[in-house]
Amino acid sequence: MTRRERVAENLNRALHTLLDNDPSAYVIGEDISDPYGGAFKVTKGLSDRHPGRVLSSPISEGGIAGAGAGLALAGSRPVVEMMFSDFAALAFDQLLNFASKSVSMYGRTVPMSMVVRCPTGGNRGYGPTHSQSIQKHFIGIPGLNLYEASPFHDNVDVFTAMLGHEQPCVLFEDKVLYTRTMHTDGVVDALFRYELIGDDNPTARVFPVDSGDPDWIVIAPGGLTERVTGAMRSLLLDEELTCELLVPSRLYPFDVQPLLPLLSRTRRICVVEDGAAGGTWGEMLAQQLHEHLWGRLSRPVLLLSAEASIIPTAAHLEREVILQEMTIHRVIAEASQ
Structure with missing residues (x-):
């Protein structure tokens, strides 16, 4: 092999x-x-x-x-x-x-x-x-x-x-x-598959096997893929919440219009990013999503970012500042109640 x-x-x-x-x-x-x-x-x-x-x-x-x-x-x-x-x-x-x-x-x-x-x-x-x-x-x-x-x-x-x-x-x-390894042939793991959407600057869509419309759609840059997918796995197995992940290749300029048919399949959207909040890609994207989808959403777009802090060297302190898989799971689970 x-x-x-x-x-x-x-x-x-x-x-x-x-x-x-x-x-x-x-x-x-x-x-x-x-x-x-x-x-x-x-x-x-x-x-x-x-x-x-x-x-x-x-x-x-x-x-x-x-x-x-x-x-x-x-x-x-x-x-x-x-x-x-x-x-x-x-x-x-x-x-x-x-x-x-x-x-x-x-x-x-x-x-x-x-x-x-x-x-x-x-x-x-x-x-x-x-x-x-x-x-x-x-x-x-x-x-x-x-x-x-x-x-x-x-x-x-x-x-x-x-x-x-x-x-x-x-x-x-x-x-x-x-x-980390590159994913190929549309397979992430036993629970998730993926596809590329669009010809120019395609967006990757990660979705559970044999699922219908998702409870949540999460949008995140490529560096967060592993953490978000891990949270999606535990949300599915522990909370019975189905999530899909959209991973764009180009962050800016970013046009949400081609993704609206996919995004219209859910009433809850979460945007996840690694930097601290304030003038961010996630906030720009959330504004576009509100403009196009406000009437369809059951709640405002959920935005998850790093803490407003320097990033410590010590691993246990670093984990408290940078967004982690367990935090993504917890916040989405709480926002689903």
Whole structure:
């Protein structure tokens, strides 16, 4: 039996595919060259195969993003890596004031095909400055697309979609997710199946085997897949509550319209995200859902986020801040009463 591909391996294959097929592609970041191959080994083997286009950079996130944006402006298609997404704050000026604006500020549309990879999230004991989920700080920037990796979306297709926009994109990659296996052939486990909905930037739908309309539909980015699916399993077995999960590939811009027929099958919706509340993707999505579905819902959209706190290093304290499977189960069970 062939071992299933892990998410980090799938990302590595996607980068190999890009560099093999596109001579204008570059990969730039700190410590990404072999033999190290990056902090999470996602870039392993790339520099040996493409030594002139896989470049280990100085420790300067602003410089990395600026170099990538300059290459994109000149017609290349770079992928740049922030070693931890927390450090993308140092690249924010390049993304806000250069890359995203260069698409349209010269009086004509200028292709800016670039991807900024951001290993993100906690649950690994890395502490306050290496564990954050900072997606919300990039929401709403015109010309900047946000994606999140998931175990349902093959990253070969995701990179094709991102670079096809000809606009800068940020790809958030949950660090725990790196070690998890990709799901294939529509099977999650004995209880759940999945399907991809939509041709461009598809959304994964995870649903119980042999079930009708769900009691709840949960919408969550890819990094929360394991925790939400675990909560769905215990809610089904312990509470007899059926839930479905929708996992989008692109977080922003996000159009809820194609999902309305699915969402109209339930009277309760929960949006789950890893960052702290306040100006978030989840709040933006909840606003869209209320606008379209308010008359059908039995209660306001339930929004679950991390605690408003720094993220501790100690595992037992970290678990109290970052959203966990048992919390998702408890809150949905209580909201069902």
